[in-house]
Amino acid sequence: MRRAVLIAVPYLWLLALFLVPFIIVLKISLSDIALARPPYTPQLDLNEGWAGIRAFFAGLDFENFTFLSTDDLYWKAYLSSVRIAGIATLCTLLVGYPIAYGMARAPLEWRPTLLMLVILPFWTSFLIRVYSWIGILSSEGVLNQFLMGIGLIGEPLTILNTNTAVYIGIVYTYLPFMILPIYSALEKMDESLLEAAEDLGSSRFSAFWLVTIPLSRNGIVAGCFLVFIPSIGEFVIPSLLGGSDTLMIGKVLWEEFFSNRDWPVASAVAVVLLLILIIPIVLFQRSEENAREAGR
Amino acid sequence: MRRFSWFNATSLTLGFAFLYLPMILLVVYSFNESRLVTVWAGFSTKWYGELLQNEEFLDAAWVTLKVAFFSSTIATVLGTMAAYVMIRAGRFPGRTLFSGMIYAPLVMPEVITGLSLLLLFIGIGLDRGVLTVVLAHTTFSMCYVSVVVSSRLSTFDQALEEAALDLGASPFESFTLITLPIIAPAVISGWLLAFTLSLDDLVIASFTTGPGATTLPIKVFSAVRLGVSPEINALSTLLISIVTVGVITASLVSKRAAVQRRREEQAAQRTA
Numbered sequence: 001m002r003r004a005v006l007i008a009v010p011y012l013w014l015l016a017l018f019l020v021p022f023i024i025v026l027k028i029s030l031s032d033i034a035l036a037r038p039p040y041t042p043q044l045d046l047n048e049g050w051a052g053i054r055a056f057f058a059g060l061d062f063e064n065f066t067f068l069s070t071d072d073l074y075w076k077a078y079l080s081s082v083r084i085a086g087i088a089t090l091c092t093l094l095v096g097y098p099i100a101y102g103m104a105r106a107p108l109e110w111r112p113t114l115l116m117l118v119i120l121p122f123w124t125s126f127l128i129r130v131y132s133w134i135g136i137l138s139s140e141g142v143l144n145q146f147l148m149g150i151g152l153i154g155e156p157l158t159i160l161n162t163n164t165a166v167y168i169g170i171v172y173t174y175l176p177f178m179i180l181p182i183y184s185a186l187e188k189m190d191e192s193l194l195e196a197a198e199d200l201g202s203s204r205f206s207a208f209w210l211v212t213i214p215l216s217r218n219g220i221v222a223g224c225f226l227v228f229i230p231s232i233g234e235f236v237i238p239s240l241l242g243g244s245d246t247l248m249i250g251k252v253l254w255e256e257f258f259s260n261r262d263w264p265v266a267s268a269v270a271v272v273l274l275l276i277l278i279i280p281i282v283l284f285q286r287s288e289e290n291a292r293e294a295g296r
Numbered sequence: 297m298r299r300f301s302w303f304n305a306t307s308l309t310l311g312f313a314f315l316y317l318p319m320i321l322l323v324v325y326s327f328n329e330s331r332l333v334t335v336w337a338g339f340s341t342k343w344y345g346e347l348l349q350n351e352e353f354l355d356a357a358w359v360t361l362k363v364a365f366f367s368s369t370i371a372t373v374l375g376t377m378a379a380y381v382m383i384r385a386g387r388f389p390g391r392t393l394f395s396g397m398i399y400a401p402l403v404m405p406e407v408i409t410g411l412s413l414l415l416l417f418i419g420i421g422l423d424r425g426v427l428t429v430v431l432a433h434t435t436f437s438m439c440y441v442s443v444v445v446s447s448r449l450s451t452f453d454q455a456l457e458e459a460a461l462d463l464g465a466s467p468f469e470s471f472t473l474i475t476l477p478i479i480a481p482a483v484i485s486g487w488l489l490a491f492t493l494s495l496d497d498l499v500i501a502s503f504t505t506g507p508g509a510t511t512l513p514i515k516v517f518s519a520v521r522l523g524v525s526p527e528i529n530a531l532s533t534l535l536i537s538i539v540t541v542g543v544i545t546a547s548l549v550s551k552r553a554a555v556q557r558r559r560e561e562q563a564a565q566r567t568a
């Protein structure tokens with residue numbers, strides 16, 4: 001009896017506030033926009049009994065999805081989200097790997113402090129961390145003032161409100177997600193393997209390339225997924241740092257809902273976004289399982 | 297004795313400069329006299345004064361704290377229950393769906409979570425306000441809590457619970473007297489995580505909020521859309537200092553607890 005209550009409480013909560021809302025999104029994505037409250041049809045009318053249910057299902061169609069595939073804006077936004085997330089993930093890896101490497105090879109008594117320094121920004125507001133770059137990247141910003149001060153450039157660079165600023169924002173805010181898994185992979189590595197490689201005549205560079213990189217592969221893969229998956233649906237970074245030509249699907253969904261008030265299309269955008277995300281999520285889970293089995 | 301190699305020292309210095317310089321600049325410019333954020337015009341604390349007199353910000357801060365407190369507390373209870381069910385309850389019908397619903401919100405884009413919850417609240421005719429934001433925040437943060445707590449639950453020795461049951465404790469007593477004290481650190485960090493996630497959230501709150509329930513991130517977002525503002529710099533400085541003090545205190549406390557425990561273990565070994 002107690003066990004049933006224990007299971008039922010979180011179960012029902014998640015059913016009511018996670019699964020049911022999602023089914024509602026799915027349903028509205030099959031509806032049509034209407035000038036009504038709420039602004040879509042058909043409405044399920046249970047008072048009419050069976051006929052009402054039949055009329056309701058007859059009113060659902062895939063029109064919004066056809067619309068998404070014919071209107072350039074949407075598939076360009078999906079493609080561009082995936083591309084921006086991919087490039088940003090690669091940049092995060094290039095920035096994060098040397099830091100994780102430096103931490104894993106640091107003197108033992110330094111490591112807890114370094115770890116805390118990586119985790120600390122994670123606890124500070126995401127919004128504020130994105131905001132801090134507006135003052136740096138704007139045309140009268142700190143970066144341009146510095147570069148003009150040392151005479152490297154004559155005119156301010158336009159970085160804010162471009163895709164470059166979005167990449168910087170993603171690298172900056174998601175960096176801890178890349179560093180931590182790579183660090184934990186590198187820290188476990190047996191360094192005598194490197195000595196062995198060098199004894200056997202390999203150069204330091206090729207020892208790094210042939211021994212260290214493959215041994216930290218699990219960390220690299222996990223870090224990349226942890227950055228890539230959330231960046232695709234990112235809203236705050238493109239809307240604060242990106243420009244009017246920065247197309248990301250999270251922003252499109254937001255505007256479709258709040259500015260155009262087109263709930264059915266916004267819901268259809270959400271459903272397709274989720275379908276796109278399922279691929280990297282399944283790949284990620286599979287690679288995590290492989291890593292766990294290999295570790296056993 | 298290991299030392300830093302020049303390569304590692306350089307990459308760490310550059311890396312941490314990248315992580316911390318933007319925040320340091322925010323703090324520095326919050327003490328700038330000028331409203332033009334990029335021109336230094338002398339030291340001043342006037343923006344803090346203006347911030348503390350800005351009723352809208354104070355109201356939003358109060359709403360945010362209320363939402364964060366209630367949502368993280370409910371999320372901790374529900375998340376701990378969910379973790380216990382996942383690790384201890386064995387098989388039951390619908391277990392796969394249950395674990396799916398616990399992990400899915402962790403990877404769900406915030407825009408989708410926000411949109412779907414809003415459509416639910418409209419569908420059932422619930423007026424949007426503090427309550428709806430609390431419900432929304434509880435739902436996604438309970439999943440984080442349950443991940444943190446279940447990783448602790450899965451590593452601890454179940455024989456301790458069984459011993460308590462053998463010695464005549466009721467299942468409830470065995471949970472409160474044995475299990476809860478052991479998983480307490482994970483439960484506390486789950487609560488802290490849920491609290492910060494709620495404080496931080498802009499997207500889900502924007503979808504699920506209503507009149508009179510503007511949270512601080514919503515307020516900050518609409519202010520910074522128009523560009524940099526010195527009041528926001530001052531606010532950021534306050535938030536950054538609170539978090540820094542909190543995290544450093546927490547790490548010192550847990551370090552001291554570890555030292556204490558080691559000393560007690562040594563003492564116990566000597567007496568044995």
